[in-house]
Amino acid sequence: MATLEIHDLHVSVEAEGGPREILxxxxxxxxxxxxxxxxxxxxSGKSTLAYSLAGHPKYTVTGGTVTLDGENVLDMTVDExxxxxxxxxxxxxxEVPGVSVSNFLRTSATAIRGEAPKLRTWVKEVKEAMQRLQxxxxxxxxxxxxxxxxxxxxxxxxLQLELLKPKxxxxxxxxxxxxxxxxxxxxxxxxxxxxxGEVGTLLIxxxxxxxxxxxxxxxxxxSAGRIVESGGPELADTLENEGYESYVKGGASA
Amino acid sequence: MAETIPAxxxxxxxxxxxxxxxxxxxxxxxxDVADFPVPHGREEEWRFTPLERxxxxxxxxxxADGGVKVEVTAPQGVxxxxxxxxxxxxxxxxxxxxxxxxxxxxxxxxxxxVSVPKDTVLTEPVRIAVHGAGGTAYGHxxxxxxxxxxxxxxxxxxxxxxLAANVEYVIGDGAKLTVVSVQDWDDxxxxxxxxxxxxxxxxxxxxVIVTLGGDLVRLSPRVxxxxxxxxxxxxxxxxxxxxxxxxxxxxxxxxxxxCRSNVAYKGALQGQDAHAVWIGDVLIRAEAEGTxxxxxxxxxxxxxxxxxxxxxxxxIETGEIVGAGHASATGRFDDEQLxxxxxxxxxxxxxxxxxxxxxxxxxxQQIGLPELEERLMAKIDAExxxxx
Ligand SMILES: Nc1ncnc2c1ncn2[C@@H]1O[C@H](COP(=O)(O)OP(=O)(O)O)[C@@H](O)[C@H]1O
Ligand SMILES: [Mg+2]
Numbered sequence: 176m177a178t179l180e181i182h183d184l185h186v187s188v189e190a191e192g193g194p195r196e197i198l199x200x201x202x203x204x205x206x207x208x209x210x211x212x213x214x215x216x217x218x219s220g221k222s223t224l225a226y227s228l229a230g231h232p233k234y235t236v237t238g239g240t241v242t243l244d245g246e247n248v249l250d251m252t253v254d255e256x257x258x259x260x261x262x263x264x265x266x267x268x269x270e271v272p273g274v275s276v277s278n279f280l281r282t283s284a285t286a287i288r289g290e291a292p293k294l295r296t297w298v299k300e301v302k303e304a305m306q307r308l309q310x311x312x313x314x315x316x317x318x319x320x321x322x323x324x325x326x327x328x329x330x331x332x333x334l335q336l337e338l339l340k341p342k343x344x345x346x347x348x349x350x351x352x353x354x355x356x357x358x359x360x361x362x363x364x365x366x367x368x369x370x371x372g373e374v375g376t377l378l379i380x381x382x383x384x385x386x387x388x389x390x391x392x393x394x395x396x397x398s399a400g401r402i403v404e405s406g407g408p409e410l411a412d413t414l415e416n417e418g419y420e421s422y423v424k425g426g427a428s429a
Numbered sequence: 430m431a432e433t434i435p436a437x438x439x440x441x442x443x444x445x446x447x448x449x450x451x452x453x454x455x456x457x458x459x460x461d462v463a464d465f466p467v468p469h470g471r472e473e474e475w476r477f478t479p480l481e482r483x484x485x486x487x488x489x490x491x492x493a494d495g496g497v498k499v500e501v502t503a504p505q506g507v508x509x510x511x512x513x514x515x516x517x518x519x520x521x522x523x524x525x526x527x528x529x530x531x532x533x534x535x536x537x538x539x540x541x542x543v544s545v546p547k548d549t550v551l552t553e554p555v556r557i558a559v560h561g562a563g564g565t566a567y568g569h570x571x572x573x574x575x576x577x578x579x580x581x582x583x584x585x586x587x588x589x590x591x592l593a594a595n596v597e598y599v600i601g602d603g604a605k606l607t608v609v610s611v612q613d614w615d616d617x618x619x620x621x622x623x624x625x626x627x628x629x630x631x632x633x634x635x636x637v638i639v640t641l642g643g644d645l646v647r648l649s650p651r652v653x654x655x656x657x658x659x660x661x662x663x664x665x666x667x668x669x670x671x672x673x674x675x676x677x678x679x680x681x682x683x684x685x686x687x688c689r690s691n692v693a694y695k696g697a698l699q700g701q702d703a704h705a706v707w708i709g710d711v712l713i714r715a716e717a718e719g720t721x722x723x724x725x726x727x728x729x730x731x732x733x734x735x736x737x738x739x740x741x742x743x744x745i746e747t748g749e750i751v752g753a754g755h756a757s758a759t760g761r762f763d764d765e766q767l768x769x770x771x772x773x774x775x776x777x778x779x780x781x782x783x784x785x786x787x788x789x790x791x792x793x794q795q796i797g798l799p800e801l802e803e804r805l806m807a808k809i810d811a812e813x814x815x816x817x
Contacts, residue, residue, distance in 0.1 A: 257774035269769040273787020283773035
């Protein structure tokens with residue numbers, strides 16, 4: 176069973192006037208089949224955690240370890256991490272002019288699976304996945320994320336999640352900027368993948384709204400670069416009613 | 430592609446009304462090299478070109494030694510001749526416009542003349558192989574296409590050479606000519622050429638310039654319309670590597686009513702001191718009513734240290750036109766794109782290839798020569814392989 180273990184992770188970014196520490200000792204274990212919600216106010220370092228796990232070059236790990244089934248993730252290049260089974264659905268997916276969605280999906284599926292998927296089954300697979308996410312088939316010929324609305328970008332991220340079947344899925348604010356319909360469609364996609372029992376999900380969110388559709392097994396409160404409290408789904412209800420205020424104060428003084 | 434301008438790049442551009450264009454160049458067009466002063470580098474037409482790398486082509490010190498071979502392979506029905514300087518069919522498309530072109534015109538000994546008789550529609554291309562064995566040469570080629578004839582000409586430049594040349598295209602009424610000129614030189618080659626097309630009534634000219642190799646390549650494609658109804662599509666693709674200077678200076682002279690022109694040049698640059706220059710001069714003269722013109726130049730800068738100068742100039746002397754526009758943009762290969770693709774398991778080299786292929790892909794499709802498509806893509810891949 177795949178397990179992602181994050182231990183005492185410290186991460187800095189290069190800022191004006193020298194490196195600035197954003198993550199200050201994150202500890203978290205995510206197992207295949209589990210869904211963890213990470214909730215925290217803006218600026219608490221959630222995206223930093225997500226990007227650091229995926230290996231974005233902007234973030235420098237200054238301490239701690241990350242392993243996937245015992246393998247050192249921090250030693251891997253970005254593409255190696257993806258092929259090892261780490262998937263990041265980005266908060267702000269990037270436009271790639273000149274590269275069509277269909278070419279992009281096939282190239283990444285080929286890289287992740289280690290061989291080109293058989294053309295006939297692949298076309299069917301993509302078509303069905305797009306249908307489930309209510310993505311217009313014409314999108315296959317559009318350039319990646321170019322001119323997509325916020326909701327279309329997020330659906331496209333979840334489409335990749337469904338096709339690439341990672342061991343660990345990190346979803347960075349996949350819910351933000353979505354209207355209710357899109358939120359439901361996207362959540363259903365995440366749930367389909369989760370129900371396979373083969374993915375460990377790290378659902379990063381600012382709002383509790385998505386938790387009406389996706390039921391986490393564990394909820395963690397993130398503040399000032401670390402997890403300040405962990406609990407079951409009921410913790411989300413507390414946050415819904417009371418907000419982050421008490422944690423923000425606690426985090427700031429820590 | 431983010432539309433940020435990398436350090437050191439310039440993107441200028443102007444739409445001017447009613448300026449006499451030749452005021453900007455240092456001498457009027459002429460067949461005689463003596464009519465041009467030796468450039469010192471600050472002239473409008475030389476300001477981007479490193480003269481010290483021209484190997485004497487600009488100051489009369491480069492001596493021809495016959496080290497460049499020209500071989501023409503043509504399908505049946507096409508006449509291929511090697512003619513002397515005094516042949517009356519030479520020099521008809523237009524005069525040399527700078528000192529090096531005039532030097533070539535004043536110095537060449539034999540010209541290659543390819544004639545496609547009227548009404549002849551070729552099903553196979555004419556191939557011209559220009560191969561340098563390390564020599565210096567002044568070249569001259571004329572491609573004549575008779576009325577209502579149709580031809581594709583592929584000119585391949587390979588090897589090592591110091592070459593100054595003029596190429597003339599004389600396109601008869603209702604004729605169609607497509608010319609693909611590939612500059613696939615070795616690293617040290619220097620190639621300066623003026624390509625002048627005289628487009629007949631209702632004739633079509635399509636030029637595809639592909640510049641990959643050489644130390645310094647400077648091409649000046651020019652279009653002149655002999656009669657109304659002509660159209661010209663000028664496509665270009667360049668891949669400028671470390672230390673290379675690749676310059677394309679286009680001029681379209683709309684001096685005749687109801688003609689159309691369309692220009693699309695795209696370039697990728699990588700490596701220290703890679704320098705691409707693109708000049709797009711379009712002049713719509715007072716008498717050229719009904720003109721329709723558009724020109725575009727896009728550059729993709731893959732690494733630090735490369736420089737682009739992109740200067741579209743549109744001069745309009747009449748308001749009675751169908752359309753006139755230009756666009757120029759220089760963008761940097763975006764590390765966020767690379768991260769996004771790699772985060773989907775795609776290795777770095779392949780990710781770069783995807784983006785660069787994507788950048789050129791649309792242009793290559795527009796060219797509309799399927800047999801060229803794969804060849805160009807393969808060349809672009811090879812360029813990327815060579816220096817990533
Ligand atoms: N390049 C950077 N330079 C300086 N500060 C940064 C940089 N990138 C992120 N930060 C800071 O790091 C903190 C965490 O940001 P982020 O991880 O995006 O938080 P979240 O996703 O929780 O909103 C913020 O205070 C943000 O301003
Ligand atoms: Mg964020």
